[in-house]
Amino acid sequence: MEKAFDPRTVEPSWRARWEELRIGVADRDSPRPKYSIALPPPNITGVLHLGHAMGFSIQDTLARHHRMRGFEVEWCPGTDHAAIATQNVIERQLAAEGTTKEALGRDLFKARVDAWYEEYGGRIYEQMRALGFTCDWSRSRFTLDDGYVRAIRTAFKSLFDSGLIYRGPRIVNWCPRCLSAISDEEIDWQEQTDSLVHLRYPIDGGGDIVVATVRPETMLGDSAVAVAPGDPRYRDAVGRTVTLPLTGRRVPIIEDEAVQPEFGSGALKVTPAHDPTDYEIGERHGLPMISVIAPDGTMDVPDLPRFHGLPVEKARPEVLAALREAGAVVKEEEYVHEVGHCDRSGDVLEPLISAQWWVRMRELSEPAVAAVQSGQTTFHPRRYTDVYLAWMGNIRDWCISRQIWLGHAIPVSTCANGHTFAWIEPPASCPTCQCPELHNDPDVLDTWFSSALWPFAIFGWPEDTDDLRRFYPTDVCVTARDIIFLWVARMIFMGLRFTGTTPFADVIITSTVQAADGTRMNKSKGNAVDPLAMIEEHGADAVRAWAAAVGTGGQDVRFNRDRIESFRRFANKIWNATRFLVTRLDNGEGVMSAPADPPGVDELEPGDRWMLSQVAETVEAVNASLEAYRFHDAMDRLYDVTWHGFCDWYVEMIKPRLREDAPAGSRAAAAHTAITTLDVLLRLLHPFMPFITEECAQRLPGSLPSLQLRDWPQVAPGWREGLAARRGVDELLVLVQRVRALRDESGVPAGERHRLQLSGGDPDMTAEQRMRLLTSLIPVEVEENGDLNGGVSVVAGGLEARYHLAFGERELARSRRRLAELESAIDRLERQLATPAFTGKAKPEVVTEARRRLVEARREQSVLRAQGESQ
RNA sequence: GGGCGGGUAGCUCAGUUGGUCAGAGCGUCUCGCUUACACCGAGAAGGCCGCGGGUUCGAUCCCUGCCCCGCCCACCA
Numbered sequence: 020m021e022k023a024f025d026p027r028t029v030e031p032s033w034r035a036r037w038e039e040l041r042i043g044v045a046d047r048d049s050p051r052p053k054y055s056i057a058l059p060p061p062n063i064t065g066v067l068h069l070g071h072a073m074g075f076s077i078q079d080t081l082a083r084h085h086r087m088r089g090f091e092v093e094w095c096p097g098t099d100h101a102a103i104a105t106q107n108v109i110e111r112q113l114a115a116e117g118t119t120k121e122a123l124g125r126d127l128f129k130a131r132v133d134a135w136y137e138e139y140g141g142r143i144y145e146q147m148r149a150l151g152f153t154c155d156w157s158r159s160r161f162t163l164d165d166g167y168v169r170a171i172r173t174a175f176k177s178l179f180d181s182g183l184i185y186r187g188p189r190i191v192n193w194c195p196r197c198l199s200a201i202s203d204e205e206i207d208w209q210e211q212t213d214s215l216v217h218l219r220y221p222i223d224g225g226g227d228i229v230v231a232t233v234r235p236e237t238m239l240g241d242s243a244v245a246v247a248p249g250d251p252r253y254r255d256a257v258g259r260t261v262t263l264p265l266t267g268r269r270v271p272i273i274e275d276e277a278v279q280p281e282f283g284s285g286a287l288k289v290t291p292a293h294d295p296t297d298y299e300i301g302e303r304h305g306l307p308m309i310s311v312i313a314p315d316g317t318m319d320v321p322d323l324p325r326f327h328g329l330p331v332e333k334a335r336p337e338v339l340a341a342l343r344e345a346g347a348v349v350k351e352e353e354y355v356h357e358v359g360h361c362d363r364s365g366d367v368l369e370p371l372i373s374a375q376w377w378v379r380m381r382e383l384s385e386p387a388v389a390a391v392q393s394g395q396t397t398f399h400p401r402r403y404t405d406v407y408l409a410w411m412g413n414i415r416d417w418c419i420s421r422q423i424w425l426g427h428a429i430p431v432s433t434c435a436n437g438h439t440f441a442w443i444e445p446p447a448s449c450p451t452c453q454c455p456e457l458h459n460d461p462d463v464l465d466t467w468f469s470s471a472l473w474p475f476a477i478f479g480w481p482e483d484t485d486d487l488r489r490f491y492p493t494d495v496c497v498t499a500r501d502i503i504f505l506w507v508a509r510m511i512f513m514g515l516r517f518t519g520t521t522p523f524a525d526v527i528i529t530s531t532v533q534a535a536d537g538t539r540m541n542k543s544k545g546n547a548v549d550p551l552a553m554i555e556e557h558g559a560d561a562v563r564a565w566a567a568a569v570g571t572g573g574q575d576v577r578f579n580r581d582r583i584e585s586f587r588r589f590a591n592k593i594w595n596a597t598r599f600l601v602t603r604l605d606n607g608e609g610v611m612s613a614p615a616d617p618p619g620v621d622e623l624e625p626g627d628r629w630m631l632s633q634v635a636e637t638v639e640a641v642n643a644s645l646e647a648y649r650f651h652d653a654m655d656r657l658y659d660v661t662w663h664g665f666c667d668w669y670v671e672m673i674k675p676r677l678r679e680d681a682p683a684g685s686r687a688a689a690a691h692t693a694i695t696t697l698d699v700l701l702r703l704l705h706p707f708m709p710f711i712t713e714e715c716a717q718r719l720p721g722s723l724p725s726l727q728l729r730d731w732p733q734v735a736p737g738w739r740e741g742l743a744a745r746r747g748v749d750e751l752l753v754l755v756q757r758v759r760a761l762r763d764e765s766g767v768p769a770g771e772r773h774r775l776q777l778s779g780g781d782p783d784m785t786a787e788q789r790m791r792l793l794t795s796l797i798p799v800e801v802e803e804n805g806d807l808n809g810g811v812s813v814v815a816g817g818l819e820a821r822y823h824l825a826f827g828e829r830e831l832a833r834s835r836r837r838l839a840e841l842e843s844a845i846d847r848l849e850r851q852l853a854t855p856a857f858t859g860k861a862k863p864e865v866v867t868e869a870r871r872r873l874v875e876a877r878r879e880q881s882v883l884r885a886q887g888e889s890q
Numbered sequence: 891g892g893g894c895g896g897g898u899a900g901c902u903c904a905g906u907u908g909g910u911c912a913g914a915g916c917g918u919c920u921c922g923c924u925u926a927c928a929c930c931g932a933g934a935a936g937g938c939c940g941c942g943g944g945u946u947c948g949a950u951c952c953c954u955g956c957c958c959c960g961c962c963c964a965c966c967a
Contacts, residue, residue, distance in 0.1 A: 023929065208963095215967085232967060282966040289967095296965035356967090402894065406962070409893080500962085535902095537960085568915095572904075574895075575960075579902050581916050588929045599926030647906090655904070655914075670926080756933085763933045769922060798924095833910075840909055843947045 020601065020718070024594035026558025026587075029714050034148055036713075042086070042727045043153035045093035047489050054090035055490040056082065057474040057522075058154055059498045059506070060162065062101030063139045064108050067146045068540060069562075069578060070499060070532040072550035076566035077529060077650060078497045079152045083706035084645060086153075087731040093490045094153065095477050097160035098140050102426030102466045103197060103205075107363050109135060109425075120424060132425060136161075146550055150559050151709050153727070158486070160477045162469045163427075170476035171469050172430040172443045174517060179431070179441035183382060184419070186431075188374040190291075190298040191418055194361035195316030199422040200375050202465060203415065204505045207362040215354035216339060217284065218347050220244060220261040223269065228256055229349055231283035233356065234293075235342060236334040239265065239320050240311035243289040244272045245300055247280040264347040265323065265338070275300045292372045308372050316369055331369065376420035376429060376462065384414050387512035396511060396521040399648050400573040403503060403528050410504050411512075419465045426463030433458045471509035474522035481517075496523040499531060527648050530569055530576045537577055548578055556580075557587035560708035564589065567650040567707050568658075589658055590711040593704070596666050597715040600697060603677050604690050622684045624676075625784050626792055627692040628741030629748040630669045633660055634699050635738035641703050654707060661700050668752060669696065672795045694719060699732045747781025750826055751789065755796045758820055762797075765818055773818035775799040780824035834883055841880045848873040 037043070045053075056078050061071055082094040106120075109131055113119055120128045140161070147154070160167060178184045191200040213233040221227045228244055241263055246253040253272070260269045270289075277300055278287050291301025292310040301308055313319040318326045318334045325341065326334050342348050359368040388411050390396055391404060398404045420429060433439040434449035435456040448455040472480070474496075478487040492514070498507060507526055514522035533539060534546040541547060553562045564586035569576040623631075637660045644653035673689040675681060698719055705712040705726045716726050723729055758775065767773060780789060790801040804821075848869055 020926095022927075024927095230967080234967085277965060277967095279966045287967055294965085294967075296967070299965070354967095357964095400895095406894075409963075503962095531961090533960095569903080574903085577902065579916085582902070584929085585915055588927095591929045592927065595927035595930085597926085602926080649906090651904075659914080666927085667931080671931090674924095674926095760933055763921065766921090769932095770924075837909075840948080844909090847947070 020594075020598040022595075022598075024558075024591045024711060024714075026554075026560065026590070026710060030149070030151070030554075030559055030710050033710050033713050034151060036725060037151070037153055037727070040725055040727070042725065043082075043094065043155045044157050045091055045155050045490070047485050049091040051089055051091040053093060053490055054082075054085040055093040055095070055493040056495055056497070057477055057493050058094060058096040059496070059502075060097040060099040060160070060470070060473065061143055062099050062104055063136050063143065064101050064104045065139060066142050067550060068532075068547040069550055069553070070529075070540065072146070072150060072553075072562060073532060073566040073570045074497050074499060074529045075147065075152060076150060076563040077527065077570050078495075079150070079154070079709075080563070080567060080650065080706040081495065081497070082153055083709060083727060084731065086727050087702065087705070087729060089730070092153075093155055093158070093486075095158050095160065095490070096147070096152075096154035096156060097162070097473075097477060098136075098143060099466065099470055100136070100161070100163045100426070102463060103199065103201070103421060103423055104363050104466075105132065105135065106423050106425040107197065125424065128424060136163075149551060149554050150563060158477065162466075162473075166479065167469070167476055168427060169443065170472050170480055171427050171464065172441075173481040174472055174513065175430055175464070175468075176441040176443055177517070178378060183379045184376060184441075185379065186374060186376050186420075188372055189377070190293075190295055190370050191373045191375055192359060192361075193314060193369045193371045193373060194364055194366055195314065195369050196364040196366040197361060197421075197423060198314055200373055200418050200420060201361060201363075201368070202418045202467070204467075205362045206359040206368060207365075208357040209360055210355060211358045212353055212355050213358075214351045215283070216342075216351050217349040218264075218288070218342060219349050220263060220288075220347070222256060222272070223260045223262055226256070228253070228261060228272065228286050229284040230286045230288040232288055233354055234290075234335065236318065236326070236331060236338040237290040237293045237311065238263065238288055238342075239318070239323065239326065239338065240290045240292050240309040241266075241268075241270055241288050242291055242301065242306040242309055243270050243304065245275040245278050245287045245289050246272065246285060247278040248274040248276055250274075250278075250280050250285055252285060264345040265341055273300075273304050273306075275303060293370050295370055298370075298372075310372055312369055312371055314371070314373070375418050376431075376460075378417040378419055378468075380414045380416050383512040383516060384411050386515045387411050387508065390511060390515055390521045396524060396526060398526045398528065399571075400528065402573075403500065403526070406500075407503060407508060411508055417465075419468050420462040421465055422462055424463075426466065427469055429460040429462045429464055431460040433460075467505050467509055470506050471513040472517070474510055474514060475518050491518065491522070492520050493523045495525040495527055497527045497529060500528045501531070503528070525648070527571065528573075530572060530574060533575055533577045535578050535580075540578065553580075553583055557583050558590060558710070560590050560711045561586035563709075564654060564658075564707050568654040569651060571648055571650045586658075586708075589662065590708060592662055592666060593701075593708075593711055593715060596661075596670060597697060597718060599670065600690075600693050601718045604694070622688040623692065623741075624685065624688060624791070625744045625748050625781075625788055626669065626672050627688055628744040630665070630692055630696055630741075631735075631738040632741030632745050633664050634696050635734040635741075637703065638699065638732050638734050650707075657700065657704050657707070661704070665696055665700065669693070672792060675791070675795045702726060702729055702732045744781070744783065746830070747784050747826060748792065750780065750824055751792055752796075754822055754824065755793065757822070758797050758799065761820060762818065767818050770798060771818075772798040772800055773820065774802060776802045776804045776819070776821040778804050778823045779826055779828075781826045838880065838883050841876050841883070845873060845876045845880065848876065 058075065058078060061067055078094060082092045086092045110120060113123065123131065175184065192203065192206055193200055215231050215233050216235050217229050217231045218235065218238065219227045219229050230244060232238065244261055246257065256272045257274055258272065260271050262269050277296055278285070289297045289300050289306065291298045291306050292308040293312055311318060311320050312331060316331050318329050318331065320327050326337055329337060339348070360366060361368055388408060391407060398407060430443065431439060431441050432446060434452060434454040436449065436452050436454050438449050438451040440450055446457065449457065474493050475487060475491050478484060478491050480487055496507060510522050514520060538546070550562055561583050565583045569582070637656060640656050641653045644650070644656065670693065673693060676685045676689040698716070701712040701716045713726055716722050775793070777789070786803045793799060793801055851869055852873065
């Protein structure tokens with residue numbers, strides 16, 4: 020074995036091995052219980068960053084863990100066409116080349132897109148492969164696949180035929196660059212400082228009314244002035260009209276509850292065609308919707324040539340100037356507010372009226388709320404449940420049409436006779452009147468409409484396929500919190516609608532990876548980290564272990580190269596521990612088998628039992644952590660027990676026993692314990708760090724072609740018995756540390772032995788055992804002396820230390836203290852519960868809690884007393 | 891405006907039913923190339939657990955107020 024672990028030489032062959040063994044490919048007909056995950060399909064807008072790597076690593080950890088536990092694991096991968104995002108990327112590319120998609124034409128544009136998908140789809144796959152993911156590539160899906168398209172059309176038609184999809188003109192979030200509507204969830208709100216302009220509108224017949232706006236240009240489309248109902252300041256004005264400056268249009272003064280009387284002057288100019296609030300006011304009052312801004316973001320006011328055709332940002336000062344000339348401007352003030360931007364292009368959104376396709380949400384959201392409330396799907400961390408419920412609870416209709424080139428065509432046609440219908444296969448004629456003259460809807464679907472079907476569409480829905488029956492619903496969905504609404508929520512209501520069940524039982528929300536400076540990591544800022552670079556530097560295992568260590572704390576995490584590096588060192592540590600044991604135990608015919616028959620209890624020394632009991636605890640702790648999706652706990656624990664418990668303490672303490680001249684029984688027991696421990700640790704670590712663990716496990720006796728074919732470790736009956744010996748050994752280890760510190764402080768030369776006088780200690784440990792353990796770790800001559808009562812001390816010129824092992828005494832003191840604590844707690848609780856003021860007035864749950872605590876405290880008290888008496 | 895999360899060693903962060911919970915990694919300092927590992931080992935220093943109240947025998951942990959930081963939601967133009 021090489022002296023240092025080199026991931027680069029090891030990783031490729033294991034990737035190949037896993038593929039040869041078809042580790043990731045799920046067998047539909049296997050008798051094992053299934054465990055399935057639908058990989059959140061990454062957008063093919065570029066390569067994956069560290070955030071993806073984290074979420075995906077966690078999924079692979081789950082997949083590998085469940086395979087070892089005996090599940091037939093289906094982790095289905097795929098990619099998302101991400102229509103609007105990809106189109107933006109390509110368009111930017113074209114712009115850089117000095118051309119446009121229009122100049123290119125549809126066909127060439129499509130070729131361009133396909134080439135992009137090819138290249139980046141491939142690179143994403145390479146990234147995932149590099150991390151050692153065992154997803155089922157045989158079932159890999161792309162949202163533009165034929166079968167997938169069929170699923171989308173089926174879902175669309177079903178919703179359309181049930182009246183849950185409708186088309187209509189409404190106010191939408193319009194992106195003037197994408198030239199498309201977008202949904203509420205795709206708005207990126209940014210704080211912005213603007214000028215709040217107060218305008219005076221003359222009231223017909225005398226007087227005037229002042230309104231405030233940050234968008235004076237929209238006043239060209241005003242169709243009313245609104246005040247709060249009953250506002251005394253405007254009692255006389257309501258019902259009258261004003262004549263708008265510049266347009267000369269007469270509009271009414273109305274009352275509407277949307278108006279906040281405290282804001283500004285308490286009067287609001289109403290522009291229903293260009294403001295969501297105003298739109299609703301307009302609907303309530305039947306106001307005309309006067310569009311003055313065109314889809315390309317320029318003013319559309321042919322009657323006013325001064326402004327017509329100006330881009331909004333140029334029109335604003337121009338209109339303001341005109342208003343000033345007209346004497347309508349009262350004052351201007353700085354104003355900070357949130358402005359919606361397109362989350363793809365970054366442009367300021369222009370609310371405007373447009374005919375779009377919508378999904379009626381009420382009927383879909385109600386079951387989706389109920390499903391989460393009833394626990395059919397659980398969020399981890401739990402607090403995201405409330406986030407989800409709040410959103411789903413007051414959701415508005417979903418705008419699903421996009422006016423872009425790329426994406427799934429809306430499967431709707433209208434015939435010459437005006438029959439509109441949805442279809443699954445492109446029709447030749449109208450199903451109602453057989454008219455062959457059809458007009459297809461020109462829009463495409465919101466990408467998230469297709470993503471919403473992912474967990475069942477990947478398995479062949481709407482067909483009742485074997486895969487669907489076998490692997491759906493999935494078990495968990497691992498994703499980032501910023502797509503809870505965009506994706507997770509929508510999968511839930513679509514799943515309920517089309518399959519009658521939620522698509523996954525658990526949703527794991529991973530940490531968000533920030534750049535080192537705490538800002539958001541994103542490609543355009545250039546601070547995104549490519550996982551491949553980290554793999555190159557530290558190896559795939561290090562990246563994965565890092566992901567597990569920081570991915571599920573529920574807290575955002577800053578990119579920290581040192582942290583990743585620490586796991587590379589950890590891999591090296593594992594490598595070297597293995598290398599040491601394997602070479603030391605190689606008897607010429609291979610590694611000395613951890614004997615087929617484990618040594619009898621008699622042959623195990625206290626240190627061996629100490630180690631095995633820790634192994635038992637580790638298995639249980641890791642199980643509990645994984646059960647609760649607390650990967651960071653599991654990783655921490657494994658790191659600690661492997662490095663410190665095993666390498667630093669155990670391996671060091673058995674070194675003398677591993678020498679060939681050591682007593683055979685003792686040597687066998689140490690070998691058995693060491694190999695057993697290493698084997699269990701490697702298996703526990705494998706889902707997190709598959710490469711290094713495979714590489715090491717291969718060298719141990721009894722290995723299989725892959726750890727993925729081994730069982731998940733279980734605690735063997737004897738291991739826990741070591742718990743009793745633990746305290747005795749632990750006490751010696753504390754002594755070792757104190758002696759080391761003492762030697763360090765006293766400047767004793769490294770090799771020089773000194774005398775150590777001992778008394779006390781675990782009565783079950785012989786003086787011989789105690790001495791062997793100590794001398795394996797520190798250079799001392801041990802002398803047992805029953806009369807010592809002091810701690811460590813230095814005697815005379817040469818070092819001499821005396822130490823009294825307080826075995827049992829510490830526990831006794833602790834138990835006394837605990838008893839005292841319990842007594843006072845019981846005292847207080849009894850007093851509290853005897854007080855009518857408390858039992859009568861406090862909240863019932865508080866009283867119940869107090870009773871429960873009292874019962875618990877009494878129980879613990881009696882247990883401790885019983886223990887005390889037995890000793 | 892509402893809600894959520896966070897403020898713990900120089901840095902990045904753990905700390906799940908209030909009582910060995912004051913921890914890890916990195917960094918720093920002092921030793922050590924003892925035949926697994928210098929991608930190492932041993933030892934050490936370092937913290938009013940954001941601030942003020944409160945509950946309690948006891949609070950980093952529970953309640954309350956405040957100060958910062960981040961995020962989400964929201965129709966105040």
